[in-house]
Amino acid sequence: MKKFTLILLLVGLVISPLHAQWYKGIAKGARTRMQNIRRAAVKPLGVTTRQVERAVFRAGVSTPPTRVLKAARAMIPLRDRHPLGRLFSVKATAFVIEEIYEGKRYVWGVTASHYGYRRPAVPIKRFTYEPAPFLAQGHPRGNDVSIFRIPESVASQFEPLKLAQSSPEVGEGLFSLSFFDNAFQYTPGRKVLGTTPLRFTTTLNADLEIAREGECGSPLINKDGKVAGMVVGASYRRQIGYAVPVEQIRQLLRAYHEHNSSSIPLRLYGKEIFQLDINEAITRVAIKYKDGSLAEHTTFHREGLIDYEHLENLTDLSNAQEISLTIDRKPFQTSNEEFIPITRQITYNLQTKAVSMKMLP
Secondary structure (H helix, E strand, O other), rough: OHHHHHHHHHHHHHHHHHHHHHHHHHHHHHHHHHHHHHHHHHHHOOOOHHHHHHHHHHHHOOOOHHHHHHHOOOEEEEEOHHHHHHOOOOOEEEEEEEEOOOEEEEEEEEEEEHHHOOEEEEEEEEEEEEEOOEEEEEEOOOOOOOEEEEHHHHHHHOOEOOOOOOOOOOOOOEEEEEEEEEEEEEEEEEEEEEOOOOOOOOOOOOOOOOOOOOOOOOEEEEOOOOOOEEEEEEEOOOOEEEEEEEHHHHHHHHHOOOOOOOEEEEEEOEEEEEEOOOEEEEEEEEEEEEOOEEHHHHEOHHHHOOOOOOOOHHHHHHHHEEEEEEEEEOOOOOOOOOOOOOEEEEEEEEOOOEEHHHHOO
């Protein structure tokens, strides 16, 4: 019995240090894991090189082009932190640009205004978002652009994109960067098919089996690495993408600096009949003909056909007596205050050249 006890004691003396070392290793591993979690929690959420490589690989390109790697540093996801928005909204794509206005440098976030976010926010660290209210937003049926200020706490992690000097031309090749399908995405070879003052169209090359919610707000970037436009919609069946030209982004920036006093003239056969603010758009056109017949047209999904300088191109006015434009107004900035939408009807008599206006309920 004494020998058995002695053997157990000797075994214990040998094993105890091993146990201690084992427990020490477990504790060290746990501490390391907690430190990694804390580091991940405070690390800003930018687009990593690995994410770019995966996006490029999915697009069928072996090596990320330099301009793609550089442009990816300007990409940022956007969320709606409104209680209902958290439940129903998708993550939106946004990007960072640089503007010099009257000698002062501004760094802006840009996205599409049709998301309708009530409390937009950007990630500053893991699971933490900082409010980024829209300081200016155009009407979704017209200037479908919103801008917000990048929080100083994360501004240094982005490399802002520059705006192209002019809108793209037909046949020009662009690429887009986006957040959709729970991943960062790269879409090359987006050839410009047609251009108008409010919209231009591109090829899409989209996989119909992949949900692309959140793609709107993606920058369309030219061969010089500059923003030529922004994605605002698509027809997956027709494989066509819709975008606002870069001039629309500049127009919204001017409206912000001029406190939304930068009006857009509406002209019919060269005559100015009304002026739109940046947060207004024509939503319906009604024609009364000389024989008393009426015709109405909605502008929904026809925004690219509108030319504010030549409203006569909207439809055939050869036998028209008068034309009525329904104009809808959206809030210029996100605010906690309730905004009351305004709808007006502008009527122009082609015989007397008289203009009248009335408020609609």
